[in-house]
Amino acid sequence: MKDLVSKLDIEENGATMNSFNPEKLVEMYDATGELGLYLIFDNQLHFGYWDKNNPNASLSEAAARLTQIMIDKSKILQGERFCDLGCGVGVPAIQIAKAKECFVDGITISKYQYDKGKKLAEEAGMSDRVRFIQSNALAIPCDDATYDGGWFLESIYHMGHRQALREAYRILKPGATLLIADLITGPNTSEEFKTFAREQLHSDHIPKEDYPELLDEARFDLIEIDDITESMMPFMVPKVKAGFKQYEAQILQYVQREVMDNWLRVFESVCENLGYILVRAKKRVCP
Structure with missing residues (x-):
């Protein structure tokens, strides 16, 4: 793991990075886009x-399948407002807007993701339904009880679970459904990996056993x-390897092969x- 940390080349002046440092998170996701990993x-x-x-689906096909599972779990209705907290470049936001005929605000702290999301929404003819906001998802520029539903799709671990749930409670209407797709710790999670995740991936992961108490504390009812x-x-990992092989020529226009190998090691360590x-909860009508 130490070799991986040194090779990732996302340290600055040897300093230890806080997993909830917005500037470092922006750097990581902006760089991810520039590396061509979205391909x-x-x-x-x-x-x-x-x-x-x-079973034979490609990585992109299986990612779309997960998005559809999240959409199916959502209770958002036609014409209602939905918030994607940590939206990436906005493909899931566009997909739920199409499927549910709702309005979606995608929140991202990354300028790269914000610009790419706007472009993809325009290309999909969805700019009237999908809006992107470049903002820290812990301080969304909106009134209390704005949204009829929302989700954290692989983003809550960048924010701190308590803080993120507190902001989700603020922005959602009473009775709104909140969905969370989260990477969790378990018996096989090493302390070395936890340190690596905090310092290099700006992520703090928790066990699933923590969720009932966290949701209750944030005034959500666990479903x-x-x-x-x-x-x-x-x-x-096999699917990531296949993806790298498929798009090798394009990705190597951005980075050297060593960078691809290092990212593959990251996926191996995460897995x-x-x-x-997947968590489904509801904001309490009466606090």
């Missing part, structure tokens, strides 16, 4: 979902926690150390 995910920078119905680790982690859950 292998087809602009959906989140994990994929595989089961007996799609379900679905552990889908086995439909994701065994597949991710070895973390699990994956």
